[in-house]
Amino acid sequence: MKNIFSIWQGRKDSESSFEELVAPHIDRLYRLGYRFSGTQHDAEDLVQELLVKLYPRGKELANIEKLGPWLSRSLYHLFIDQTRRATSSPVALAKGVGVELESVACVNAGPDENMLNQQQFATLEKALFTLNFDQRTLIAMHDMEGYTLPELTTMLDTPLGTLKSRLHRARAILREQLVEKHE
C-alpha cells in the first residue's frame, strides 16, 4: 500500500485522508466484488463505483469505528442496486444473470493437480451461480470471505436464524449440484 500513498503525495488533504482510510480495504473489497459478480472486470467496476460514491463522504468515513465491514456492507448494497437496475433496464447490460465465469489457474499446484483443481473449481463456481441472489452473496461473504455470522447480522441487517437457514439451504443446493455433476 506504500506505493499507493507515494503516488498521492502532494495532493489535497481531503484526497490523502480518503485514500489513507480506504486504500487498505481495496483488496478485500475487490475480492468480495469478484465473489459477487464472478468477473475481474465487474469486480473492479463495482469497487470503482463505490469509491466514487464514497469520496465526498471522507470525513464521515474517518468516524466509522469498523470501516472494513462498513465498506463491505456498502459494496453489498451497491451490488444489489446495480443488479436491480440491470434487471429493470430495457437494455441488456449483462449483469447479475448468466455471468460467464473466468477460469483462474491454481498457481501453487502441480500440472496434474492444477488441472483437477481447475475442473473442480469451475464446477463449484457454476453451481454457485445457480443459487439465488441472497444465497450466493451469503455464501460468498461467510464461507468464502470469512465474515462471521454475528458480523453478517449487522452487515446484512438480517436475523441470525434467517442467515443460518439460508446458509444451510444454499450449501445443500451446492452439494446436490456437485454430486449431480460428478455422476
Added chain:
Amino acid sequence: MQCTELHEYIDDRLDGQLSEVECATVDQHLEHCADCRRVMAEEKAFRKALRDMPVPDASVGFAARALRHAAAVNAVSHQSGRKHAFAGGFAAALVVGIVLWFVTGVYGPNGELLTPQPQLAEVSISLHETRRVSLSFNAPEAIEKVRVSLFLPEHVELEGYPGRKQIAWFTNLRKGDNVLTLPLSALRSEKGVFTAKVGTGKDAKKIQFYLNVAKPGFSTLQAPQST
C-alpha cells in the same frame, strides 16, 4: 446423541455457533462414530474448497487508478453543477445497443440491438484483420459532456491507439441515435470482454460483449444470442 441428530449440528459446529457443552457432545459422538466422522470430514473439505476458490488479481495498478478516478470524478462533479441537471434521468432513459457491421454488409437494426439476454453477446473476428463494431446510444435529448470509456481486452486494439487498453473522452450526444464505430484489430487468438461505458461517472450505462478472435480461416460474425 444419534447420528441423524448430529448431522443437524454439523453446520453450527463448523460455524462456531455451538456452546462449549454442545461442542463437547458433538465431538464425543464423532470420536466413536466413523460414519459421522466421514460426514464431518466431507463437510470440512467442502468448506475448504469454497474458501480456496481462486480470485484473479485485480489489474495492475487498479487500487491507485480507482482512487485517482474517484478524486477526479468528484472534482469534475464539484465544479460542474450543470451535470447534475441531467444526471438523474440520464442512465434510465439512455438506450444502448451494439450494431455489428460487416465489411460486406450490415445486420438489420432489429437483429443487432441487444435485447435482454442471459449471456453476453459474442462477436468473432479474424486474427490480424480489422473489423468495425458499432455501438449505438439512443439519447432522449441532446446531452453535453458525456464521458465515453472503452475497456479493451488484452488481445484487441483500437486502430489508431496501439497498446491502449483504456480510452476515455468527453463528448456530446445528439438527440436520438448516436453511433460510435470502432475499428478493432485482433492481436492474437483469444476471447475477452469488451466494455464501453457512457454516462456521467456515477450514473453510466454499460454495454459489454465478448470479442472472440478466431484463427485465420474461421472468421465469423455472430449475432447476439437471443433467448
